[in-house]
Amino acid sequence: MPSNTPSTSNGPWDAKLQQFHGGQDWAHLDNFVEDFSVTTNAFGMPEAAKLAAIQSVEHGHHYPPADQEPAKSSLARFLWPEQFETEVDRLILGNGASELIDLVIRMAPEGTWKPGPFHTQYKEYERSARNNDYEMLSSDSADKANVVSLVNPCNPTGDYLDLPELKKWISENTLPGGYVLIDESMQPWHSPQFREHSLTTQREYVEDLYKTQGISVFVMHSWTKLWCCTGLRLGSVVCPTADHMRAIKKIQVPWSVNTVALAFLNAVVTDTVYLEKTWEMTPEWRQQMIDRLSQMFPTWEFHGRKFLSWIWVDTKSEEVAERAIDLAKKAGVPVRSGRPGYNLPTFIRLAVREPAKVNVLLDAWKAI
Ligand SMILES: Cc1ncc(COP(=O)(O)O)c(C=O)c1O
Structure with missing residues (x-):
């Protein structure tokens, strides 16, 4: 019998039928600040x-x-x-x-x-x-x-x-x-x-x-x-x-x-200013995030090329990764877990974002 209720839910995804992706938490958070769970450009939608x-x-x-x-x-x-x-x-x-x-x-x-x-x-x-x-x-x-x-x-x-x-x-x-x-x-x-x-x-x-x-x-x-x-x-x-x-x-x-x-x-496609600031600031903000995270969590490993809009992080511990994901969500700054879809439960993926938004995430992670 057809049913509207997902057979196995994974948030809004039907885990039996659909592939899990990030980017679904924001709409369900009263205190939403920033979405770190998607690999979108830190500068948001270009205005023009x-x-x-x-x-x-x-x-x-x-x-x-x-x-x-x-x-x-x-x-x-x-x-x-x-x-x-x-x-x-x-x-x-x-x-x-x-x-x-x-x-x-x-x-x-x-x-x-x-x-x-x-x-x-x-x-x-x-x-x-x-x-x-x-x-x-x-x-x-x-x-x-x-x-x-x-x-x-x-x-x-x-x-x-x-x-x-x-x-x-x-x-x-x-x-x-x-x-x-x-x-x-x-x-x-x-x-x-x-x-x-x-x-x-x-x-x-x-x-x-x-x-x-x-x-x-x-x-x-x-x-x-x-x-x-x-x-x-x-x-x-x-x-x-x-x-x-x-x-x-x-x-x-x-x-x-x-x-x-x-x-x-x-x-x-004609917004060259947007792309110029993307190329200039993304690697800088990315490196700042890695520097701050390495100070807080010296055992974490950070993967990926310097120019990318995200960081693939190995926390080396399933428990720590789970805690990081929960705390981020509670603080309105969801991150992508490596567990659903990728089956890599010690990993998390973080979007590169401006420092003020990163502050919210790192404040939440002081409790890890
Ligand atoms: C590497 C890559 N390819 C393709 C897609 C699909 O993107 P969309 O269907 O939003 O254009 C994504 C989305 O996360 C992606 O990361």
């Missing part, structure tokens, strides 16, 4: 784009454009400032990266699925592969797979492969004719030169892999983190060819990206 989104509600009684324009071309200009006209046909937007992850895996060749080489990684790829009946290989399996997914930089571990290492991993792990899903959602944090380090600008390499081995490389982006708009739902995928993009378009539900999200995207 937020205004454009609010104004777009005026057009809420019309359907959104079926070709996702002009927002799609604006994003192409952001990704490829010089070559956007030749690249835009490889790009398609989605209702969050989550929609596109699922669509690409539905189109992928049947067989085996394999994750990136890290301790763990963002789980939606695995969830989608399981739902589509793939045989799951472990990250250290010697076998190549039909479909591989690597999150780079890796949420939550903070590992990052530079392009040569990434290409090596792709060749060592993908079967001819296979699909490669590389998630670069957090890659733009790298630096103002992020494009040079991104797979999005490796057109020749991607074309060559497709021509010589039939391997299709897709580059996924969730834009809900960099531009702090998780509620708007905004993602994209750069496909290996325009034909692959059309294959996604064919199965995508029409108007999946709504008017408000499109207006937001169209405006946000």
Whole structure:
């Protein structure tokens, strides 16, 4: 019998049916101060784009454009400032990266699925592969797979492969004719030169892999983190060819990206001031957080590249991690536990936030 009550609840998630993610506590806390449980940008929603989104509600009684324009071309200009006209046909937007992850895996060749080489990684790829009946290989399996997914930089571990290492991993792990899903959602944090380090600008390499081995490389982006708009739902995928993009378009539900999200995207890509302060302040605030935490908890280990919007922390103790999670929640500053989803109960993930908000978290943790 169908029932509205989740069979096994994990907060608002139905633990039997859904993959756990952070970001759900804030709405249930009377004393909410800041959400440390998501990897969004510490600067919050960019103001001008937020205004454009609010104004777009005026057009809420019309359907959104079926070709996702002009927002799609604006994003192409952001990704490829010089070559956007030749690249835009490889790009398609989605209702969050989550929609596109699922669509690409539905189109992928049947067989085996394999994750990136890290301790763990963002789980939606695995969830989608399981739902589509793939045989799951472990990250250290010697076998190549039909479909591989690597999150780079890796949420939550903070590992990052530079392009040569990434290409090596792709060749060592993908079967001819296979699909490669590389998630670069957090890659733009790298630096103002992020494009040079991104797979999005490796057109020749991607074309060559497709021509010589039939391997299709897709580059996924969730834009809900960099531009702090998780509620708007905004993602994209750069496909290996325009034909692959059309294959996604064919199965995508029409108007999946709504008017408000499109207006937001169209405006946000021109906000260079926002990105400059992101590149300048995120590593600084991140390091300050690590320095303060190491003083309070000398045995904790802090993982991840310096430019990232979060810290992956090993407290080395399940009990301590639980206490840290409870105290944070009680103080209105929820953090992400490593237990649900990742099954790493000594770990917690903390978003990088401005010092005043960090003070609230660290005050709460004096009681650990
Ligand atoms: C690495 C990564 N990829 C994709 C997503 C999915 O993002 P969304 O569906 O909000 O765009 C997330 C969200 O946490 C993520 O961390």
